[in-house]
Amino acid sequence: MKFKSLAIFLIISSFFLTCILSIWKIMATLQGLSFTNLNISPIFLIGILLSLAFVLIGNKINHLIKIFSLSFIFSFLYFYLNEASPYWYIFGVFLITLFFTNKLKKYTTQSLKEDFISEKIIFDFITLFGIIFFAFVILFPFYIMLVTSFKTQIALLVNPLDFSLDFTKSLTDLFKSYFVIFKTYNFGRYILISSAVSIGTVIVTLLFAIPAAYAVARLNFFGKNFLSTSILIIYMFPAIVLVIPLYTVFSQLGLRNSIFGLLIVYTATTLPVAIYMLQGYFKSIPKEIEDAGIMDGQNWFGIILKIIIPLSLPAIASVALYVFMIAWNEFLFSLMFLDSPKSFTLSRAIQYLSGDAETPRQYLMAGSVIVTLPVLFIFIYFEKYLVSGLTAGSVKE
């Protein structure tokens, strides 16, 4: 066994274990446990001992028995070194150690002699660590958003680290913020407006985009190349440079504070990417199928309706979902065009709520949960379509 690779193995694996245990400790602190020390160095040391013991024992005993007994001993040591902590916390430590020792399975005194083993060890653990790190960094704000909506401002000011939920309270107490924002702040109305604008945008965009995309994909006409390049260039221009002229014109036409005005703007800004995505897909449909339609005496309208649309439903679905998401999440135009609470969209309503410093944060977060949940559900449920939409669209947020 090479000494160098063993040393790297011990340090890296123990470092990894220390990191996960620290994350576990942070999460436990947020449940109201009063830890004040991450205890990094002692945990790192016993982590090294654990890995060393693992490699030294090798295959002499059954893997399961080995990991269970090692984890048990580790948790016991951890319990002694750490500040006073409840049993569920130590049980969590035990499970993490179990997971960790199970991951060590492929490292034996034999495997530590392989070529490039130190690099492989580093890569393996960086991968594991990276996945946990990314998952933590991504999900943590969402977690805070969700639990804050169940707490109260006063409780959080007293102890900003206690996010534990009291499930002994009645459901109406637990979901109080949600009742309040629906009753006092009228969120039911904003949900309706947001849905109407988003769904309307999807329908109108598809009505305009499908024929245009078909023409770009299939027909020959003067200015076609110019059109398809300008689609992309137009897309690079940001909403912020459109805002002042649109604001002035909409003010004079009385289109501000109207859902219709918002719908036109959303449609126009999503049209280029919708056309771009659809024409790419239409091009991939074999032309022979259409020729059969022409033989049957169909006109262009019939071909689009009876041949193209049924064949490209997956692409249309991904464009629709994508446009829905853009319209639902859109903020800048709703900020500029809507001043009256009567016509607010959800995003604008939340921004309006936050403008009042008196608004308790749990209401703000409850509103945020309400605006986030539909998009996340749609995303999780239709991930396949959306991902292909995102990659095909390639340009747009």
Added chain:
Amino acid sequence: MSDSLSKLEKRTAYTLVLPAVLLVFAIVLFPIFANVWISLKDIELKDIRIPEPRAKKIVKSISENQSELKIIYKLRNSSLIQEIRNVQFQDKFPTNVSPINLDPRCNFQSKKIVCNFGNWQAKYRENFEITVVNNKGEIIDKKIIKSQKPILSGKADNPLLTTNFTLENFKKVFYENNFVELLLTTFYFTFFGTVGAIIFGILAAQLVNQNIQGRTYMRGILLFPYVGPVVALAYTWTLLLDPNSGTLNALLVNFNIIEQPINLLGQKYITMSILGFEFKLRLALTTVIFFEIWRYFPLAFLFILARLQAIPQSLYEAAEVDGASPIQKFIHITLPQITAIISILFMIRFIWNFNKFEDIFLLTGGASGTRTLPINVYQQGFAVSDIGMGSAVSIVIVMLLLSFMIIYFRLIGKRANEV
């Protein structure tokens, strides 16, 4: 294909394309050009309403005699700066009701009062009174009189359409408001936001591309920040980073990593010392950049992952046989395969970060040294209400964008077609 068929084809194509093109022209292209027009005018937010004559109707009983009523119209010019020419007034009355002692500017004909008020100066106000009686001595229903709204019309110039131009706005953009710092902040934000997002994207893609369990779930989770609504995410971060009761500061203080809470979004500079060298870091701007990276690395991740999955496995196997180390494999196989997509991503993200408004606006509102060009458009146009200035800044943005695009098409446009 015969001539008539190709003519038909052309006509169909135009019919199919035209609605979409017109809409995009009206809402996207027209405003970009309209900015040029507005930026050459000395015009403020309050000037954009076309002045209109207005009247508020008040109905009063004069005496016990309910067959007689006094009506007061509070007339005014809605504009404080512009006159309205040739104001016409019209109001209807029920049968048998007619005015007495009517103002000489008015006529009463077939149940209608029609008046010609001539020109109204800016800020014009007048209380215009009429007394009406019922010819048969019956009681006049006040509600009916009140429910009838007077109609006013008049001619006024649209301040947007006048033809007096000035270059004052551009002078102000370049010589006031610290233009150099504005530009530097914008580029700092754009560059580091872009590079950071791509680096994290490469890392994440490399991780997810390994053979691990739950790979698809991981891909889904990594895209959360990208698909979530910006308002919700920005406010969550604001709460998280709050110096007084934010979770992050509380955690760091709790574990004795820092002594005092740091106002990550409200402090312009922080002094750091590394190896004895002291330097100032743009704190709020850096925090905003981290948010930006957090939100947009998923896009880079998605593209790079798609590219990584298309790399033939045989390349890696061959390298394995040749005894290449993991690092060598990454440098000699993976990196060359993803440089094309990275250069495209760099350009796209660069342009989009350059345009970014919402994220900064929601996190800091442009305070503490996070004022970028797009934020400045909003501040000039809506906070200071000088829409001429706002448009001038927009023009600067458009010009810079156009030059980026030219560079882009020169440098990597050709390569983009190969991917």
